[in-house]
Amino acid sequence: MPRKYIILLAVALSVIVLDQWTKYVVVRELTTQMDGKETLGERLGAMYSSPPPQGFNGLHYQPRRHIEVSENFFRLRYAENPGAAWGMFRSLSPETRGPLFHVVSLGAVLLISFYFSKLSGSDPEEKWALWGLPLVLGGALGNYIDRIARAFVIDFLEAHWFDKAAWPSFNVADAAICVGVGMLLVDAFVRKEKPAQAPSKA
Template sequence: MATKKIFPTKSSASLTPWLCIAALVILIDQLTKITITKTFQLGEEKAITSFFNLVLAYNKGAAFSFLSNSGGWQRYFFTGIGIVAAIFIVYLLKKNGSQRMFAWALSLILGGALGNVIDRLLYGHVVDFLDFYWRGLGHFPAFNVADSAICVGAGLFILDELRRVNK
């Protein structure tokens, strides 16, 4: 009896495993955001280590709160960008699902982008809660699981491209 592979091979690329990875990112992202919003008040911090806090923060802009004080139009702009990016990523996954590292990168980016789109649609802002800092250097802007997935996906994408160039 032949076993069915979870991840596609070069001869049989399926969209399903990659969409499942994106869905898992969305699920973890939304569960953590729901937990933090039910546990914390806006701006409340809880020290976890000497370099990490949990904090409830709202971001109406993009990365690093870019355009967060721009009057509200940015909510729709970044939601639109996220939706267009998601559609394009699904197209790329369908076309290149057999390229594992590339597909992993796209799946993580897709899940992260849609996790933040969900926040913008439901709340009008993105919920951030991971706060890293280093002694006198200050705090890195708060972020969330979706942001982390996007960064890891971008890193995998760069690594995949570097591998291609070296071949």
């Protein structure tokens, strides 16, 4: 197997596993969804199910607590996002939102795979795209798993400024996508198209 595809699989799978594992820990520790579930199978079943919204907050899984990592700047708090990154399109109806996200997610996977297949894997100038594309792919698939399983994405990373201003909640998949897109932007500036050589005259 070419080295570039080993990088693609290793990075994308690492992002997916880390993303799903952190969401599992968040559901287990910060919500009541796994209460009374003794086995790993029962806990996974609870995590990948989608009960109807409950309580006054309209959440499917009920929060039990949150963790203040830095009181004035950062906390871990369970949140649900039925929309895209940063809550975009969450106001759309489920009948519209579901098919839209399926098409967008699958389209993104195909586009990333096509672009990645064009890389040689041996050109040092390709390093930003070589690592950035797998990060975007892993992040997109991590959130897509959530949408298939329960029609909403679990977020839990909350950055804020003394509770006066807050960045929308996000997760590991979102972070991987942002880092990957940043690397692709660097790639666009670093990697230049080599001019085609003129045919030699006889």
